[in-house]
Amino acid sequence: SQPSAREQLIAANKSSQALKEKQATLKTELAELQKKNAEFQEVQSQLENKYLDLQNTLLKLRTNAAEPIRIADENDQLKQQLHYEQNKNIDLVKNNAFLADQNIKQWFMIGAGVSIGSLILGLLITRIRWKRRDSWGDVR
Structure with a gap:
């Protein structure tokens, strides 16, 4: 009932x-699967690096987003300081x-005083009779 050994050997x-x-x-x-596995591991490594970069960026954004009130307050304070300094600059100008105008007026008054003094001195000098002596010693 069993096949012969030759048939079993062939089978x-x-x-x-x-x-x-x-x-x-x-x-x-x-x-092929090992090659694909190596490619997938490379892609996974790149994605993990990208994920870490995105995590760092998110952390920076959260840090910066947590400070908008402080930044806004600092901005308002700097605006007030700028306004104060601008007003101070306008006052100084x-x-x-005013001081330059006062200086000009002061020099004008000094010039007017010198002119009036010169006029008065000139009038007085012309009104005075000087005694002249002759060449012989007589007073005229």
Whole structure:
């Protein structure tokens, strides 16, 4: 009822050959899958690096977003300081113009005083009668 040994040997060789072919295809599939696995691991490494960069960026954004009130207050304070300094500058320019005007008026008054003094002195000198002596010693 059992097949002869020759037939069993042929069947065993056929199944052995089929198993060897299947082993070869499985080895090529294994090599391809290992290659794909290496590619996926490279992509995973790149994605992990990108993820860490994004985490750092998010942390920086959260840190900066947590400070808008402080930044706004500092901005308002700087605006007030700028306004104060501008007003101070305007006052100093006005004061400088006033002092320059006063200086011009002062020099004008000094010039007027010198002119009036010269006029009075000139009038007085012309009104005084000087006593002249003759060449012989007589007073005229």
